[in-house]
Amino acid sequence: MTEQDVREVLNGRRAQAARNDGAILDAARTVFLAEPDAPIGAVARAAGVGISALYRRYPSKEALLATLCLDGLRQFVTIAESAREVPDPWEAFVEFLRGIVDADVHSLTVHLAGRFTPTPEHRDLAVRAGALAAEILHRAQQAGVVRNDVEITDLPMIYEQLAAIRLGDATRLRELRRRYLDVHLAGLRTAATSYGAMTGSAPTRAEAGARWNRTT
The missing domain is CATH 1.10.357.10 (Tetracycline Repressor, domain 2)
Structure with a gap:
């Protein structure tokens, strides 16, 4: 893999992480405004991301x-x-x-x-x-x-x-x-x-x- 290929992979991962983060925050706002006591798993489901992806970005509710x-x-x-x-x-x-x-x-x-x-x-x-x-x-x-x-x-x-x-x-x-x-x-x-x-x-x-x- 060339240096250019590595950069493209890293940029793609960063873009995906940014999309996931935006989806998580949008989902969290919707979920917690409706039910502040909702578990963090409800946010992952609403955002369409895995719970592990959510916890990598936010270690706790x-x-x-x-x-x-x-x-x-x-x-x-x-x-x-x-x-x-x-x-x-x-x-x-x-x-x-x-x-x-x-x-x-x-x-x-x-x-x-x-x-x-x-x-x-x-x-x-x-x-x-x-x-x-x-x-x-x-x-x-x-x-x-x-x-x-x-x-x-x-x-x-x-x-x-x-x-x-x-x-x-x-x-x-x-x-x-x-x-x-x-x-x-x-x-x-x-x-x-x-x-x-x-x-x-x-x-x-x-x-x-x-x-x-x-x-x-």
Whole structure:
């Protein structure tokens, strides 16, 4: 076998591994959002790969869950960084919220929080995600387009409420979530303060973060 043949074989194996990895992560998201307690073997079956191929990439269910949540955090950061570049503060805020809701990254929070031990990489990405979200919110508030009594910890509660909507196919689901996001956006605008102050207080960071403490 020539050196070129070896390179082609290695490249083929890498491509197959990448395809398997993508299939595993897609299957894991589907399986664990439907049933967080599902065994890891259910992911292998849904992905159409052998259990040994799955374990070569992810030695445990916890490792697979951790990777899913890392992907969600990375996606959140990408969406926020894009929205931050929108010149108009209100449009930036809307694009940010719509991007997060459309990406459905908070379904992972609702279903998987507390099922694995976060790593320093999770924490670093979470800090980055929080800083970007706060920047977008505060810019909109300073521009007078978002009510001042909205706290940064209110936003994840909105994402999670909308993530609970699971009706119809993907197109209908997106439509419904956007419909009810519009209701939230109307309540977040400065004009909505004419109806009075919000009831109660926003979640504290400790309350929101406690969900990620390992419970299993």
